Amino acid sequence: MPSNIKKYIRTIPDFPHKGIQFRDITTLFNSSKGLQETVNEMAKAMAVYNFDQVAGLEARGFMLGAALAYKLELGFTMIRKKGKLPGKTISQDYSLEYGEATLEIHDDAIQAGQRVLLFDDLIATGGTAEAGINLIERLGGSVEMASFIIDLPDLGGRKKIENLGVPTYVLCEFDGL
Numbered sequence: 031m032p033s034n035i036k037k038y039i040r041t042i043p044d045f046p047h048k049g050i051q052f053r054d055i056t057t058l059f060n061s062s063k064g065l066q067e068t069v070n071e072m073a074k075a076m077a078v079y080n081f082d083q084v085a086g087l088e089a090r091g092f093m094l095g096a097a098l099a100y101k102l103e104l105g106f107t108m109i110r111k112k113g114k115l116p117g118k119t120i121s122q123d124y125s126l127e128y129g130e131a132t133l134e135i136h137d138d139a140i141q142a143g144q145r146v147l148l149f150d151d152l153i154a155t156g157g158t159a160e161a162g163i164n165l166i167e168r169l170g171g172s173v174e175m176a177s178f179i180i181d182l183p184d185l186g187g188r189k190k191i192e193n194l195g196v197p198t199y200v201l202c203e204f205d206g207l
Contacts, residue, residue: 034067035067035068035179035201035202036202036204037064038061038064038068039053039055039057039202039204040057041054051206053152053180055090055152055179058179065097068094068179068201069094069097069098069101070101072094072179072201073101073102075177075199076098076175076177076199077102080145081102081146081175082104082144083104083105083144083147083171084096084098084102084104084146085108085109085135085139085146085148085162085173086099086149086150087148087150087158087162088108088110088133089111090150090151091109091149091150092108094149095150098149104147107135107136108135109134109135109162110133110134111131111132111133112131112132115134117137117138118136118137118138119134119136120134120168120169121133121134122134122161122164122165124157124158124161125157126155126157126158133158133161134165135162135165140169140171141169141170142170142171143170143171143172144172145171145172146166146171146172147173147174147176147177148162148196149176149177150162150176151179151180152178152179152180152181152182153176153181153182153188153198155190156185156187156189159176159178159187159191160191160194163191163194173196174196176191176197177199178198178199178201179201180200180201180202181200181203182206183203184206188200
């Protein structure tokens with residue numbers, strides 16, 4: 031894990047709720063060097079795999095996920111919050127650290143047998159990633175790897191995803207909530 035990525039990420043205490051240490055990647059996006067280092071490091075690590083598609087989770091997973099797909103010369107699929115995609119979708123309810131939500135994917139976004147890299151900015155409890163995996167698998171795709179910029183290991187999400195048989199890759203970790 032390249033330790034220099036962490037320096038671009040700020041922590042905002044008590045957001046969105048008291049006791050949460052929000053790991054804010056907008057500061058990483060604001061830095062051309064940080065953004066380039068992140069995309070390049072992620073692409074270098076993922077280039078050894080034979081993916082057919084990158085799928086990004088709403089919303090921060092879209093920004094770097096699309097850049098990663100471009101760098102790997104792959105297509106990009108959006109997995110969005112309910113009601114945001116215009117075409118025919120399938121949905122998956124899930125729990126997250128401080129609530130519940132629903133994700134959707136277009137019903138034709140992933141083809142049967144496609145090998146997918148699932149991407150998001152952060153893994154906490156793993157609920158969002160698990161919902162994304164379920165959606166991809168329901169369409170006949172196979173999530174070959176889940177990749178994140180940040181892991182919050184104290185919340186157990188990475189272990190949860192790995193227990194589903196999906197290997198994970200992260201660029202950095204932060205202790206605590």
